[in-house]
Amino acid sequence: MTPAIAFERVDLKFGAERIYAGLDFTVAPGEFFCILGPSGCGKSTALRLIGDLIAADGGRVAVNGRPPAEMWSRIAFVFQSPRLAPWRNALANVLLGVELRYGRAEAKRRTARARELLALVGLADDAAKMPLMLSGGERQRVAIARALAVDPEIVLMDEPFAALDPNTRRRLRGEIERIWRATGKTVVFVTHDIDEALTLGDRIVLLSNKPTRVLETIRVDAARPRDVARDPALRDMREHLSALFQTLESDPQETSP
Ligand SMILES: Nc1ncnc2c1ncn2[C@@H]1O[C@H](COP(=O)(O)OP(=O)(O)OP(=O)(O)O)[C@@H](O)[C@H]1O
Ligand SMILES: [Mg+2]
Numbered sequence: 001m002t003p004a005i006a007f008e009r010v011d012l013k014f015g016a017e018r019i020y021a022g023l024d025f026t027v028a029p030g031e032f033f034c035i036l037g038p039s040g041c042g043k044s045t046a047l048r049l050i051g052d053l054i055a056a057d058g059g060r061v062a063v064n065g066r067p068p069a070e071m072w073s074r075i076a077f078v079f080q081s082p083r084l085a086p087w088r089n090a091l092a093n094v095l096l097g098v099e100l101r102y103g104r105a106e107a108k109r110r111t112a113r114a115r116e117l118l119a120l121v122g123l124a125d126d127a128a129k130m131p132l133m134l135s136g137g138e139r140q141r142v143a144i145a146r147a148l149a150v151d152p153e154i155v156l157m158d159e160p161f162a163a164l165d166p167n168t169r170r171r172l173r174g175e176i177e178r179i180w181r182a183t184g185k186t187v188v189f190v191t192h193d194i195d196e197a198l199t200l201g202d203r204i205v206l207l208s209n210k211p212t213r214v215l216e217t218i219r220v221d222a223a224r225p226r227d228v229a230r231d232p233a234l235r236d237m238r239e240h241l242s243a244l245f246q247t248l249e250s251d252p253q254e255t256s257p
Pocket of ligand 1: 014019037038042043046
């Protein structure tokens with residue numbers, strides 16, 4: 001089966017700085033794939049390569065076996081901050097991505113779908129609210145609905161819950177898992193949070209410090225919904241990942257290739 005996403009020995013420099021040193025991983029169709037790694041190692045950059053916002057200097061990035069430039073329309077982003085248009089209500093924000101990609105007429109045609117998506121993220125009654133009237137968690141839900149409204153095959157999420165309080169974060173994790181199961185999308189999810197990765201991921205890659213490569217890939221087979229604190233196998237993985245992560249953050253040189 002062709003992977004949804006493939007990184008094959010990807011090299012990347014920004015100016016004189018080498019960011020990647022042969023980054024290699026694949027994501028299967030329908031997989032919930034988590035990327036963990038220290039700050040600055042190139043997690044957001046990986047999503048930008050997939051979305052064709054930048055190009056690699058060496059190796060190959062493929063989406064469904066094709067160059068990212070041919071696949072951008074199958075992809076949607078969710079960022080750490082919701083980036084809503086303040087003058088548009090929730091429904092109009094959900095339709096914004098469709099409007100930018102396919103025009104107003106298409107956005108209008110998808111209004112009923114946008115309402116369904118608002119319901120899917122728990123905002124059925126908030127369609128008319130402006131962003132200022134929504135909580136941080138609610139705004140992020142609108143951003144998730146906006147990403148789904150373009151009907152992407154692949155959703156790229158860059159620390160989407162990092163700015164939220166712990167309770168909201170936990171609730172939204174549960175919701176994103178439910179939505180992922182309901183829609184069958186491929187999700188690439190960047191996070192700093194080991195428990196978040198263990199709760200959500202089918203697989204987790206841990207990236208090294210720069211120049212970056214994959215330090216470790218972990219498959220998580222535990223049944224869902226998961227409770228990391230209560231599952232001994234998940235607790236072991238948490239300890240293992242925390243120990244590795246600490247070496248990365250304390251000694252940037254030590255674990256670079
Ligand atoms: N447009 C750019 N020009 C120059 N350097 C860049 C550019 N974009 C990113 N970088 C550098 O590339 C590296 C990777 O950046 P990236 O944003 O992907 O890191 P990250 O892993 O997402 O970090 P964080 O966890 O802090 O979000 C960093 O050292 C960053 O400074
Ligand atoms: Mg980042």
